[in-house]
Amino acid sequence: MDLVEEETMETAEILRSSARIPEHVVYRTFVYETVVLNLQTGKYHGLNRTGGRMLELLEREPTVRDAAAKIAAEFGRPVTEVETDLCEFSSDLASRGLIVLTR
Amino acid sequence: MTPANAAGTAFGLGLDAVGFRPFDTLSPGGGARRVEVVLDDQESLLGVREASVRSSLVDRRFPSGRLMLQVEQVDGHGYWVAAPRYGRHLISADGRRIRSALPRVPELQWQRLFFAQVLPLAAALQGLEVLHASAVVLEGRALGFVAASGIGKTSLAVNLAAAGAELLTDDVLALDVSKARPTAFAGARLVNVAPHEYAALDAATRRRIGSVIGRTAKVHLRPVDARPNAPLAALYFLRRDSNRSGSVDIRVNDADDSRLVLGSGFITYLSEPRHLIAHLEAAGRIASAVPVFLVDVPGDRSSGEVAAAVAAHATSELA
Numbered sequence: 001m002d003l004v005e006e007e008t009m010e011t012a013e014i015l016r017s018s019a020r021i022p023e024h025v026v027y028r029t030f031v032y033e034t035v036v037l038n039l040q041t042g043k044y045h046g047l048n049r050t051g052g053r054m055l056e057l058l059e060r061e062p063t064v065r066d067a068a069a070k071i072a073a074e075f076g077r078p079v080t081e082v083e084t085d086l087c088e089f090s091s092d093l094a095s096r097g098l099i100v101l102t103r
Numbered sequence: 104m105t106p107a108n109a110a111g112t113a114f115g116l117g118l119d120a121v122g123f124r125p126f127d128t129l130s131p132g133g134g135a136r137r138v139e140v141v142l143d144d145q146e147s148l149l150g151v152r153e154a155s156v157r158s159s160l161v162d163r164r165f166p167s168g169r170l171m172l173q174v175e176q177v178d179g180h181g182y183w184v185a186a187p188r189y190g191r192h193l194i195s196a197d198g199r200r201i202r203s204a205l206p207r208v209p210e211l212q213w214q215r216l217f218f219a220q221v222l223p224l225a226a227a228l229q230g231l232e233v234l235h236a237s238a239v240v241l242e243g244r245a246l247g248f249v250a251a252s253g254i255g256k257t258s259l260a261v262n263l264a265a266a267g268a269e270l271l272t273d274d275v276l277a278l279d280v281s282k283a284r285p286t287a288f289a290g291a292r293l294v295n296v297a298p299h300e301y302a303a304l305d306a307a308t309r310r311r312i313g314s315v316i317g318r319t320a321k322v323h324l325r326p327v328d329a330r331p332n333a334p335l336a337a338l339y340f341l342r343r344d345s346n347r348s349g350s351v352d353i354r355v356n357d358a359d360d361s362r363l364v365l366g367s368g369f370i371t372y373l374s375e376p377r378h379l380i381a382h383l384e385a386a387g388r389i390a391s392a393v394p395v396f397l398v399d400v401p402g403d404r405s406s407g408e409v410a411a412a413v414a415a416h417a418t419s420e421l422a
Contacts, residue, residue: 026383031390044362046361
């Protein structure tokens with residue numbers, strides 16, 4: 001298995017996952033941005049409007065793939081492109097403890 | 104006069120400090136929040152601290168390793184704030200009671216710790232949003248100036264005061280964000296100015312600003328008048344660029360106002376969820392209620408020139 005296949009599998013796995021915001025994370029959406037607070041680390045994380053909308057849909061939709069479909073429709077972007085971006089975004093949020101991805 | 108023989112009420116940073124009237128560096132009372140200040144002896148306070156489980160929040164030291172400032176959370180008692188030769192204080196978790204053990208030093212010395220750390224912490228614990236900012240009142244509206252230490256927020260405030268504004272607070276700005284428009288509270292009547300900035304002021308301006316009550320690495324001034332609280336009209340974030348020359352550039356910042364305000368908190372060590380969430384909510388409220396401006400200051404511009412630019416901007420943009 002080469003690295004490209006590994007990455008593809010990881011992406012597919014994330015797309016099947018559901019994203020949940022853990023209890024130690026709160027976020028607030030303001031006019032121009034969303035600020036996510038990790039109460040365990042005490043760190044605030046800023047998201048631009050697009051990132052904030054992605055987070056909302058990740059929380060709301062059953063799977064990451066469903067969230068990607070909504071975002072693609074809202075922003076008029078190809079679904080495959082959004083899926084790639086959203087997987088990267090989700091992976092980053094998960095690594096910071098801001099969401100939990102479960103299959 | 105020492106706190107032991109002077110009872111009364113004094114107001115600063117949105118709190119009525121009841122139980123003593125330290126000098127006259129606080130204005131007459133009248134606030135909605137009270138903090139009781141009780142004088143205690145060092146042994147009692149140290150006994151409470153040492154018998155309790157503690158977690159260190161701030162341990163700031165001089166290059167020699169000597170302790171400069173210590174802040175601890177003390178289980179069951181609140182917060183311990185101490186600095187050798189400046190005093191020891193135990194602030195209750197709700198910010199309503201301060202037990203103080205004061206050293207035998209000139210009053211200004213212990214007051215500096217009290218106003219720079221103890222009272223701001225009590226204000227934050229009582230739910231006020233406390234920013235690292237100086238502020239003036241211009242035409243009835245408060246303008247807050249946020250910057251890292253040494254950038255010139257005090258100098259800007261002093262130069263604006265020299266031009267007719269009222270000094271509201273130096274270095275610590277307490278805000279009540281519970282209403283649609285935040286209220287900015289007067290701070291202690293104590294302003295700490297860099298000696299070269301003070302030397303640059305003419306005699307008439309010095310008289311207008313206040314009297315010198317002490318000198319250390321800074322010149323310590325007591326402003327002439329008790330200042331009113333005022334609605335916050337704008338926050339200016341100062342940045343000094345020593346590589347740039349030219350005019351002072353003031354522009355709207357609307358991309359990440361909340362994060363800018365989040366990053367300007369004065370009490371940064373309160374890490375309990377309720378405090379973190381309150382800070383987040385407050386930053387959002389402030390950013391949505393008042394305009395936030397970035398002030399880029401070239402390295403060759405004086406504080407007087409920055410003050411003139413900010414005054415002109417506030418007059419034209421905040422009308």
